[in-house]
Amino acid sequence: MSQKVTIATVARHARVSRQTVSNVLNAPHIVREETRQRVQEAIAVLGYRANQAARQMRTGRSRLIATRIEPTRDGINGSVLDRFLHGLTDAAATAGYRIMLYTAADDTAELATYDDLLGAYDLDGFVLTGTDHGDPRTVWLAEREVPFVTFGRPWDTPNQHPWVDVDGASGAAQATNRLLETGHRRIAFIGWPTGSGVGDDRRSGWRATLRAVGIDPAGLDRETSDGIVQGDQAARSLLALADPPTGLVCASDSLALGALRAVRALDRPVAVTGFDDTPVAEAVGLTSVSQPLGRAAAGCMELLARILDGPQADGATQVLLRPALVVRQSA
Amino acid sequence: MSQKVTIATVARHARVSRQTVSNVLNAPHIVREETRQRVQEAIAVLGYRANQAARQMRTGRSRLIATRIEPTRDGINGSVLDRFLHGLTDAAATAGYRIMLYTAADDTAELATYDDLLGAYDLDGFVLTGTDHGDPRTVWLAEREVPFVTFGRPWDTPNQHPWVDVDGASGAAQATNRLLETGHRRIAFIGWPTGSGVGDDRRSGWRATLRAVGIDPAGLDRETSDGIVQGDQAARSLLALADPPTGLVCASDSLALGALRAVRALDRPVAVTGFDDTPVAEAVGLTSVSQPLGRAAAGCMELLARILDGPQADGATQVLLRPALVVRQSA
DNA sequence: TTCGTGAACTTGAACGATCTAATCCTGCCC
DNA sequence: GGGCAGGATTAGATCGTTCAAGTTCACGAA
Numbered sequence: 001m002s003q004k005v006t007i008a009t010v011a012r013h014a015r016v017s018r019q020t021v022s023n024v025l026n027a028p029h030i031v032r033e034e035t036r037q038r039v040q041e042a043i044a045v046l047g048y049r050a051n052q053a054a055r056q057m058r059t060g061r062s063r064l065i066a067t068r069i070e071p072t073r074d075g076i077n078g079s080v081l082d083r084f085l086h087g088l089t090d091a092a093a094t095a096g097y098r099i100m101l102y103t104a105a106d107d108t109a110e111l112a113t114y115d116d117l118l119g120a121y122d123l124d125g126f127v128l129t130g131t132d133h134g135d136p137r138t139v140w141l142a143e144r145e146v147p148f149v150t151f152g153r154p155w156d157t158p159n160q161h162p163w164v165d166v167d168g169a170s171g172a173a174q175a176t177n178r179l180l181e182t183g184h185r186r187i188a189f190i191g192w193p194t195g196s197g198v199g200d201d202r203r204s205g206w207r208a209t210l211r212a213v214g215i216d217p218a219g220l221d222r223e224t225s226d227g228i229v230q231g232d233q234a235a236r237s238l239l240a241l242a243d244p245p246t247g248l249v250c251a252s253d254s255l256a257l258g259a260l261r262a263v264r265a266l267d268r269p270v271a272v273t274g275f276d277d278t279p280v281a282e283a284v285g286l287t288s289v290s291q292p293l294g295r296a297a298a299g300c301m302e303l304l305a306r307i308l309d310g311p312q313a314d315g316a317t318q319v320l321l322r323p324a325l326v327v328r329q330s331a
Numbered sequence: 332m333s334q335k336v337t338i339a340t341v342a343r344h345a346r347v348s349r350q351t352v353s354n355v356l357n358a359p360h361i362v363r364e365e366t367r368q369r370v371q372e373a374i375a376v377l378g379y380r381a382n383q384a385a386r387q388m389r390t391g392r393s394r395l396i397a398t399r400i401e402p403t404r405d406g407i408n409g410s411v412l413d414r415f416l417h418g419l420t421d422a423a424a425t426a427g428y429r430i431m432l433y434t435a436a437d438d439t440a441e442l443a444t445y446d447d448l449l450g451a452y453d454l455d456g457f458v459l460t461g462t463d464h465g466d467p468r469t470v471w472l473a474e475r476e477v478p479f480v481t482f483g484r485p486w487d488t489p490n491q492h493p494w495v496d497v498d499g500a501s502g503a504a505q506a507t508n509r510l511l512e513t514g515h516r517r518i519a520f521i522g523w524p525t526g527s528g529v530g531d532d533r534r535s536g537w538r539a540t541l542r543a544v545g546i547d548p549a550g551l552d553r554e555t556s557d558g559i560v561q562g563d564q565a566a567r568s569l570l571a572l573a574d575p576p577t578g579l580v581c582a583s584d585s586l587a588l589g590a591l592r593a594v595r596a597l598d599r600p601v602a603v604t605g606f607d608d609t610p611v612a613e614a615v616g617l618t619s620v621s622q623p624l625g626r627a628a629a630g631c632m633e634l635l636a637r638i639l640d641g642p643q644a645d646g647a648t649q650v651l652l653r654p655a656l657v658v659r660q661s662a
Numbered sequence: 663t664t665c666g667t668g669a670a671c672t673t674g675a676a677c678g679a680t681c682t683a684a685t686c687c688t689g690c691c692c
Numbered sequence: 693g694g695g696c697a698g699g700a701t702t703a704g705a706t707c708g709t710t711c712a713a714g715t716t717c718a719c720g721a722a
Contacts (some may be wrong), residue, residue, distance in 0.1 A: 017702045022680060028552070032700060049450030053393070054678035056384040057707045069420050073678055079610070082413040089400050089432045098452070100395075100428045101420045119380030132584075145388070226616060257614050280611050283559060283588050337708055353710060363670065385708035388677045645681045 005048045014042035025050060056122055065092055065099045065304065065315040066117050067127040068110065080276050080291065081129055084151060087297030095305045111140050118146065125304050127151065129161075132197055147307045149300045153320075155197030162307065164299040168198055168275075171289035171323040172205030172249060173221060174271040178325055179247035179262070180213060184271060186243065189221035190234045190259060191251035202251045202275065220245055222253070231258020239266065247271040247331065253278045256286055260330060271331035285329035292321050296315070335653060336379045345373035348377035354379060357379060375640070387453055396423055396635065397431045397448050398458040399441065402609065409624065411607050412460055412641065418628030419458060430454070442471050449477065456635050463496075463528055478638045480631045484651075486528030493648040495630040498528055499606075502620035502654040503536030503580060506604040509656055510546060510578035515602060516573065518550035521565045521581035521590060531605065533582045551576055555586070562589020570597065577621045578602040578662065584609045587617055602662035623652050 003009075013019045016039060020093035023031050024039040033041070042048070053308060056062045069089060070081055104110035109303050115124050116138075125147035128137055133155045141148045142161060150163045172189075177186050187208040192199035203221070210217045219241070222234040231254060238245055239262060247269060250265075256274030263270040264274035274281050299319045306315065334340075342349045347370060355370040362370070374381070387393045396421060401412055420430045433448060434562050435441035439450055445468075448454050456478035464486045472479045473492060481494045503520075510518050520537040523530035534552070541548045550572070553565040562585060569576055572595060579601060580593075581587035587605030594601040603613050607623035631648045637646065 004678095007680095019680080019703085020701060023701085026680080030700075035611065035700080047446075047450075049447065051388070051453070051678055052451045053387040053453060057382070057678080057709090058680040060707085062384065078688080079413070079655060081409055081476075082410070085432075086400055086434070098448075099432045099714090101416075103417070103420050103424060116380065116600050117429075119378075120383045122382070122384060138410045234433060254614075259682090277686075279609075280614050283611050284615065286599055335708095338710095339708080342672075349708090350673080350710080351671060354671085357710080366670080382708055385677090386710075388679085388708085389710040391677085 005046045006051070008050070010039065010042045010046055010048045014039045023274035033049060048320035057127050060061050060122060061308075062122045063097050064100050064121060064122055064123050065097050065127060065301075068129065069101045069103055070130075078155065079258040079278050080293065083293045084129065084297050088301060090294075091298040091301035095301055097268055097301070097305070100118040107136050110137060113165065114140065114146070118144075119288060124308050125149070127239035127300050127304065131155065133195070146214060147304060149307075150305045151296055151300055153197065153318075160317070162303040164296050164303065164319040164321065166291045166296060166321045166323050168323075170207070171203030171275060171291075172202040172251075172323070173209040173288055174205050174323070175275075175287070175331075176209040176248045178327065179249065180209070182271065183331070184245075184246040184247035185215060187215075187247040187249060188222065188223045188238045188245035189217070189219075189251070190224065190238070190255050192226060193223045199251055206249050226252055226254050227240055228254055228258040228261070231256070232262045235262035235272075239263070239270065245270070247273075249273050251275055253281045253286065253288055256281070256288065256330075257284065260284065260286065273325075273331045277326050281326075281328070287328045287331040289323045290324055290326045291323050296321055303322050334442055336377045337382070338379070341370065341373045341377055341379045341515055344377060368601055372429060385548065392639075393453045394408045394428050394450060395431050395454050396428050396432055396456050396458060396632075397454050399460065400432045400434055401461075410609050411624065414624045415460065415628050418625040421625075421630060422575075422629040422632035423541070426632055428632070428636070438467050441468060441549070445471065445477070449457035449475075451515040455639055458631050458635065460471075462486065464526070478635060480635045480638075482561045482627055482631055483533070484528065484649075491648070493634040495627050495634065495652065497622045497627060497654050498537070499532035499654075500536030501580075502606060502622075502656070503533040503634045505539040505581045505654070505656040506618070506642055506662075507537050507540040508618055509604065509658065509662060510580065510602055511540070513602065513662070514600050515576075515578035517576040518546075518548075518549065518578040518580060519553065519554045519576035520548070520580050520582070521555065521569070523557060523561060524554045530582055537580050557583055557585050559585055559589040561595045562586035564589070566593035570594070570601065576605075580604050584612045584617065584619055587612070587619065588615065588662075591615065591617065604656075604662045606659050612657075612659070618659045618662035620654045621657045622654050 001219050007021050008022045016035060019038055020031060024036050028036060069329060090097050102111050102113050110135050129146060129156060130151040131150045131152040138154060138161060147303045153163055153165045162287060176187055188208060189203055192201045194200060217241050222238060223233045224230040231250060235248060242264055248259045250273060253274035254274050263272060274286045274288035277288040281288040303317060338349050338352050341352045347366060350573035351362060352370055355367050359367055386400050433444050433530035435444050453610060457472060459479060459481040460483060462481045462485055469485060469492060484494055484496045491496060505516055518541060520534055522534045524529060538548050552570060555561040556564045566579060579590045581590055581604060584605035584607050587603050588611060591602045594603060607618045608619040611618040
């Protein structure tokens with residue numbers, strides 16, 4: 001079995017000092033071309049790979065980024081974050097970083113975990129998902145000047161940290177417009193209770209789109225917690241109206257799935273759209289708003305890398321992506 | 332802002348040497364009780380946390396475990412591995428390890444990634460998922476004596492590495508038995524082409540169960556690649572038989588979903604069961620075999636921790652878990 | 663008394679990289 | 693030919709921890 005290859009091995013082989021090898025890796029421009037090539041060759045021949053632990057101890061940088069993996073609440077919506085995670089891992093690898101996972105039962109536990117991870121592993125930064133009003137995590141991290149990016153806008157805090165988000169209002173507007181274009185005039189919305197940033201954003205897209213074409217959305221709005229059963233009930237209450245809607249825009253695929261169930265009991269056709277384009281939507285033929293999760297992940301990584309790799313703060317630090325409507329049989 | 336707390340800070344504060352602090356952490360039994368308490372107190376007061384990088388450099392152990400995150404092939408079946416990942420992260424944290432993610436386009440790229448990860452991060456071990464016949468990864472890792480556990484049995488290689496798996500034959504048998512108990516006699520199977528370890532395992536459970544009660548499964552077996560459309564087609568071909576089946580046992584929820592679609596076009600009732608109990612199954616009311624993914628993940632972590640933490644090789648190094656049938660409307 | 667023994671603790675070196683500061687060239691100008 | 697600027701390279705210290713090899717001390721046996 002081959003001996004461990006260190007920077008000293010490479011240096012001996014290339015007949016230079018350790019520092020020159022280090023320079024070839026970290027500051028190639030200050031090394032003479034000829035020397036650089038000789039060192040590169042030695043690195044290739046010996047299969048040298050810089051030891052992260054040693055580098056980290058000296059520089060204080062670990063090239064490790066942490067992100068939380070959610071404990072599968074709703075199986076349907078959970079897949080959104082999973083797909084985001086896939087993209088993030090890819091993007092991180094490309095940028096020379098690795099993703100480390102953690103879980104946390106609640107916000108307090110999460111803050112304790114931050115402390116743990118930062119102390120023990122010298123993490124370079126965090127990617128947070130699912131921010132909401134008054135998120136304690138962003139405050140905690142900002143106070144300690146820990147680099148982080150959120151996937152999701154800060155909904156009320158004035159402090160402007162870098163974030164990437166998908167325009168939920170635009171998504172809901174696209175869904176509403178689709179229904180308008182296919183002839184619907186009575187279009188209802190089934191969403192979450194007022195107060196959640198993401199939910200309010202989506203609702204506003206539906207409302208604004210209707211108002212823009214002179215339709216009054218009053219009475220066609222339902223607020224309920226997420227879930228298939230809840231979507232079913234909300235849809236039934238809407239369909240039982242004297243002048244029932246012919247189209248239902250839903251804030252999630254779970255709600256939409258419930259709505260579809262309610263609609264199926266009827267003899268008249270009612271169009272339904274969901275949100276997030278989860279596998280379930282594809283499976284049952286539900287028209288849904290698809291989030292560009294790969295691009296969102298790449299965006300998060302890019303913003304974070306910009307903070308970490310360069311002190312220059314140029315370019316936008318807030319990115320709002322536009323989702324796309326995937327049209328299927330349901331609308 | 333507080334200064335960085337190192338082992339030396341703690342040592343000064345507790346009026347002992349660095350090494351004694353180190354001993355309190357790593358070998359408490361050789362430190363006098365009184366001293367131990369004084370050091371523990373100093374650790375608590377100062378909020379000291381051992382620096383992993385420094386520890387790793389000296390010991391060569393990183394307390395980091397790598398696992399691959401799949402590039403979302405089928406959105407439906409992909410969720411199985413995601414749920415496993417959630418469990419693994421939890422189990423690892425409990426055992427004092429952290430999970431690091433990587434992706435790989437194909438097997439060759441994955442081996443290169445191993446090299447990378449081991450060289451740069453001194454990973455302690457790997458958890459592999461989705462093993463198949465002649466898996467090059469297990470051979471590569473075994474050759475280099477890298478600790479690893481697979482979630483999935485080695486299907487042909489004679490080398491006995493530690494693994495955890497879910498008994499697919501038992502799952503298919505449970506599904507088949509459920510149909511037998513509810514009065515069905517003609518029960519077909521829709522699965523993947525012969526040759527995949529997992530697929531063959533599930534098929535064998537169906538076949539054995541039928542044979543055990545004296546039913547000949549001949550002609551009621553379909554082999555197709557995974558997918559909703561494929562499941563639909565396979566089901567149609569079965570339902571068009573002269574003596575068609577009244578129950579369909581499927582090797583995945585995707586296939587089952589397709590089968591449900593084919594069945595819906597009929598006027599007679601046909602029972603359908605899926606496999607993996609994905610969110611889609613719950614959403615559409617599909618009876619499905621549920622894998623104990625949390626326990627599987629915990630099992631993997633336990634086996635790996637046993638290899639890493641103790642040289643003693645006691646206890647089973649192969650764990651086969653029994654899945655459970657979740658009965659819903661479809662069967 | 664002297665020595666050996668073992669428990670409790672301390673000291674210096676080492677892990678593998680990077681940082682700082684010093685040294686060696688090389689060419690150019692006066 | 694000497695001095696000097698500046699690029700290329702090197703030597704030694706350092707990050708925070710653990711390992712190996714001490715030292716100190718109390719106690720009991722020879």
